[in-house]
Amino acid sequence: MGTKERKEREKLEMQQKILDAARELFMKDGYENVSIRKIAEKIEYSPGTIYLYYKSKGQIFFVLCFLAFDAFYAEQIKADDITDPLEKLKESGKIYIRFAVENPEYFELMFLMKAPLEDYYDEITSDVSHKSFDYLKENIQECINAGYFKGYDLMTATISTWAFVHGLASLYIKDRLKKMSGKELDDFIENALDLYLESAKK
Amino acid sequence: MGTKERKEREKLEMQQKILDAARELFMKDGYENVSIRKIAEKIEYSPGTIYLYYKSKGQIFFVLCFLAFDAFYAEQIKADDITDPLEKLKESGKIYIRFAVENPEYFELMFLMKAPLEDYYDEITSDVSHKSFDYLKENIQECINAGYFKGYDLMTATISTWAFVHGLASLYIKDRLKKMSGKELDDFIENALDLYLESAKK
């Protein structure tokens, strides 16, 4: 009889249900403002039930983060159909910033948080986060091959570009560029990216 | 009689005492892990007393943040004696990164934390944080006057440069550049800064 299989399936469904509810709430209200009780209420179970499927609130968030790295990478490779390496890099940067803006909580977890994740961080994320870094590195290598980034070695150019885009993204989502807003900022980022990468042309 | 003056002084002393205790605890354990009760315990008063001097935990944090900006600005202007605008900008960048590395908690407070500042942020910090931003902006203007940053307008060049340096600093203090270590990284940052700013020469 398939009881065991059904139970397995039901367990996964429940885990998914919790994940979905948690994601929605985290995105809407931020990690700190979402309680286990609220997640439980959303899926119409008691708070204790959550702990039968995840061992802590942090773990729920972490699993979502892991999925976020996947989603991030999936976004990144959408630049793949651009053949010109510099244009591809430009698009990559826009994707990076767009991801940060649309998923600030995930972005924080992936690139900004230090503290409580250290326990899990290395073991799980390293694979999936290195994928994105390597993707960028390959793109930069293509640029170098095409004559851009003269004077930079591969690693310096990669990290510099990452730092530039990352800096824009973090200043923005942390409201340090608040004088701008919406469309105005989109234009600015577009412009800043253009100029940074154009200046790599030489 | 100087009763009123003495009371005033005692009030300031108490505020300072709270600030010192809070700073020490925040630096050691992070904002979220420090409770009003712990601050109160450290200064050997009851929790309620804190609220006679500061209206919330967030406000205590905010005042510390304000002081950090002052300390940061004091570091920044040490680049003033350099006359060549590009060299000055380079030094400024190094100071920024050095400040981040040597005071990661303050740096986090000033540029990375989002948390409780929103309410007060504008009114008070704007002055002191704008001072640093304006300092950078003036430096960039000098560079533009000297023929650098061709194609950039002032604001774009300022924010771009900030983003680049800020990105390097945050990736570093958040251990995202962990493949490097110590001297190796110092050299890298030196090199990356050089290259970024050289490419502004044209």
Added chain:
DNA sequence: TTGTAACTATGAACGGTGTTCAGTAATTTA
């Protein structure tokens, strides 16, 4: 010196949090 007004400090209490666990209800197995 005394009485009162003003100030300072207290700590219990409120409504919230993440998490645990004894107990109950439902389901599966025999």
Added chain:
DNA sequence: TAAATTACTGAACACCGTTCATAGTTACAA
């Protein structure tokens, strides 16, 4: 159908930031 396993509950625990009635202390005029 009875026993055993599983799923779930929700009260309880130890925290949190914050408030406020109360108590203690100090200042100063009478």
